Amino acid sequence: MKRIFYTTTAVVVSAAMLISSCKNNDNKLESGSIPVTPNSISQSEYNEYKDWKQQQHEDSIKMQTKATTATPPTVVVHKHYTTVNNTEPVAQEPAKTKKKGWSKAAKGTAIGAGVGAAAGAILIKKNRALGAAAGGVLGGGVGYGVGRSMDKKDGRY
Structure with missing residues (x-):
């Protein structure tokens, strides 16, 4: 029962982190300017x-x-x-093209979660599912932090 609870909790937290890192700021205008009324x-x-x-x-x-x-x-x-x-x-200057694709924060979260899950499963031999879940959550968090800082340097956020 504990194994199911821990695994489910880890999967839900990992999914929530992945979804939150992939959010898109559509509330900004493409040109980044105030509309002229x-x-x-x-x-x-x-x-x-x-x-x-x-x-x-x-x-x-x-x-x-x-x-x-x-x-x-x-x-x-x-x-x-x-x-x-x-x-x-x-x-007003010409409008810049909107950036497409995954942000570096989203890529970092996905890569970090994958590497963390693999490392957790390898390191914790008694309960590999729990190790993978914990490693995935920690790796995803670290990957998100690194990717977010790279996005800030690039001016995406």
Whole structure:
């Protein structure tokens, strides 16, 4: 009975550690910026946009009427602004690509748990299942700690 309890407890704890190390922070925007709402755009910027939109509309009408004459294409510049503490708008850098795959913390947890389970089963000869469970939990914890510190150095978290 004790063997079943210890083994079950070790498996549940190991699974919980593995799942917690694999969590994903989806609550951040991909660009990492604050979304621009109509309240954060100044009146002058709005008027500039309206003028630009009107100019675009007039240009499209001219293009339709002057289909025979070739004119140089209109260059459109898109401005993206991010406001910080309601100060002046700051130009935004291009969005970085989202990192894919396992984090180093998740890899460290999986590798640490596997190596720890093997080592625990080898070292504790009287009860190999208990040794594997204990080694897996300890190895997973150490692997997670090492992988998390590597992720922090890389700027993932």
